[in-house]
Amino acid sequence: MRGAVLYGPRDVRFEERDTPTIIKPADAIIRVSATCVCGSDLWPYRGVNPIPQPTPMGHEYCGIVEEVGSDVTSVKPGQFVIGSFFASDNTCPHCHAGYQSSCQHREFIGTAQAPVLRVPLADGTLVATPDVPSNDLVPSLLTLSDVMGTGWFAADAANVKPGSTVAVVGDGAVGLLGVLSAKHMGAERVIAMSRHESRQRLAREFGATDIVTERGDEGVERIKELTNGVGADSVLECVGTQESMMQAIQATRPGGAVGYVGVPHGVALDGEKLFYGHVHLHGGPAPVRRFLPQLLDLVWSGKINPGKVFDLILPLDQVAEGYRAMDERRAIKTLLRP
């Protein structure tokens, strides 16, 4: 089969890779219906993370089960399934606590930009849809593999409640779905921080009530102005830089909460500032497996349509253009069809 391989900064190739097979009894093999490019893929793509050797890419996926190992009981060939970017056994203490992305036996899924995918710990990782979905539902189902679950976790970690005032830092797909999540959780006011018109439009469609175009200290000032000097109850940090993290912390009222899901790059938090900021801080790699059944219901019943974040759909062999378009911010998020 042919799949995506990253060779170095801005050098993604579509080339021959071994077709995966069952290695362990808990594995499943998936015929991938759709995969995509993640904002976090851009870190190595831009050379911020080193690429010591040619590296297969992709961690978001949904598709049809082709084959399962001898231990697998919860999914079977022919079913349409979605799984998290971290495989998890869903039985260890961390999984039971709802932190499947810290599963004691977790394995990162890193080869999903391909037509066929091996998923370890299939029973714990995969969730089957009620039926094989129609094509128009696939983009929204695909988002449950990472980006929608991550936006949802950001809102959950930021303690969004009915009536909350919420600010969202970052207008990538995760941030936009953080807006959708906050709205769905009953937030009264959702302030999206964005300076890109197309993203502002989608943010409003997802439920944003206000747009703030300023960043850094000025962005914090605007949030304060919009909240009578108090700050937001909840802030979703969906970028992962020092500036975005400090923007999130400083825009939060004392006693409020920051949910952070942007993978931190070069972030160092000053203990004293954090102390006097009085905020709650929670985040990390989203335990999307926790939210998968609930979010699947919401997508299946048409209550949410997170697939709208895909504004570029390409055949998988054009994966390089998919990365380029996101890198240059021409696309919010690229869906790839094998």
Next chain:
Amino acid sequence: MRGAVLYGPRDVRFEERDTPTIIKPADAIIRVSATCVCGSDLWPYRGVNPIPQPTPMGHEYCGIVEEVGSDVTSVKPGQFVIGSFFASDNTCPHCHAGYQSSCQHREFIGTAQAPVLRVPLADGTLVATPDVPSNDLVPSLLTLSDVMGTGWFAADAANVKPGSTVAVVGDGAVGLLGVLSAKHMGAERVIAMSRHESRQRLAREFGATDIVTERGDEGVERIKELTNGVGADSVLECVGTQESMMQAIQATRPGGAVGYVGVPHGVALDGEKLFYGHVHLHGGPAPVRRFLPQLLDLVWSGKINPGKVFDLILPLDQVAEGYRAMDERRAIKTLLRP
């Protein structure tokens, strides 16, 4: 009157200071029944915080109201009162949210190691006891001004629940009262990290079920061993150094919570470690005013006896020895009687 003044590292003097008077209509003047030395007083005492000029000291107090300003309605002369180390109006949005130590009009009380004290924002700050208490109750009442409320906030911020496994980093008075708080909140297991026998004894008396003497990475290992490799549900950080903070974060299970109340000195948290640690982080200067009525009930009814942390009681004129004894760890906490 004569009170404590810090001149430089390890140089506390008991000397003439102006007797405070009503300055603003919201003020009250208190005849101090008891005050004490705080662990945080040791930072400037040890020269870690600079002392640019001779500085009056003390922020924990209880006593009898002598006089009130014309705006004060909630307390009156003759009443025995306790207040937080931050004066707060108790009406602003931050106070309403329960974060009185971030009150929009907060004022730090910094002159309490003296026989007479001016308390600003008296209506918002002071809570009167049902009667003038007997002498034996005064030490426990005094703890509600800071140290007991701070230990309680650490447990509250660390989300301690009935059945929780809790670890406490720091065996100063705050840490010990964190043990008491966690126990009172229903924790099943309370692991005190201490290598001092007298403090271990008090920790056990307050409800500790386990003692861990190791520190740093070894301390983390011991907590992991005691929790089947999982980590504690809640960890109370009651020191404020880089080592203690990392010890707290790493001893917490994914999805667990760190409540931190040690004033951070030179603490910088690595964003990536925090991200993959998956912990909840909350803390800051304790909003002891929030907890004061509830904790006053517990002390008044004899359900808790936090005053046991005072293992050295001195007349105020021996304040210098009070600091020395704590600095040299001969005393857990010094109570001073004017």
